[in-house]
Amino acid sequence: METITENQRLKTAKKIKELFSPFLPREEAEYCPIRDVMALASDKWSILIVLFLGYYPKLRFNALKKKVGGISAKVLSERLKVLEQDGYLIRHAYAEVPVRVEYELSPFGFEYLQRLVELTEWITGHSAAIMARRKDALIESRD
Incomplete structure (x- = not known):
């Protein structure tokens, strides 16, 4: 297992500070564009829509609804808009x-899809360890 070096922590903290400093202190920030964009871009339905449109270059509404699975027509319509x-x-x-x-991905949407694929690869590589930790935590909570 890799360890996080102090240098990595400092670089990451610096990046976060650069990204969020215009919106700090938090209690004074009524609007945070990063939070606003992340709220849409990272919700489960939007991610699935983007992933399926990355796999299937063009999809009609009902085909997309079937592929995503479990999403209502109303929510799909709202997310698409x-x-x-x-x-x-x-x-x-x-x-x-x-x-x-x-519907199809725009060049901007395809750029976002590439980042989602990177994140998905990371999750795939670490999901077994995460699930094992969850199982251990569940067992510990029962004791």
Whole structure:
């Protein structure tokens, strides 16, 4: 198991300070753009939508709903609107009867997808250890 060096801690703390210093002290910050963007970009439905649109270049609403699984039509519609508004997705509406609508990632959304894939790889590499810790914690809490 790797150890975290003091130098790594200092570099990370410096990056965090640079990112968040405009919004500190926290109790005075009414609006934090980092928190605002992260709230949408990291919610489970938005992540799944982006991941599936990364795998399937274009998807219609119902196909996306089936792929994501467990999401209501209302929530999917809301997430798609916000993801489109923020620039992650491109919505194509075709003048047909009935209207056909397809979604795809924008270049910005694809850049975000690349970061999600990196995070997903990290999670995959560490999930067994995390699950073992959870199991140990559950056993300890029962004792």
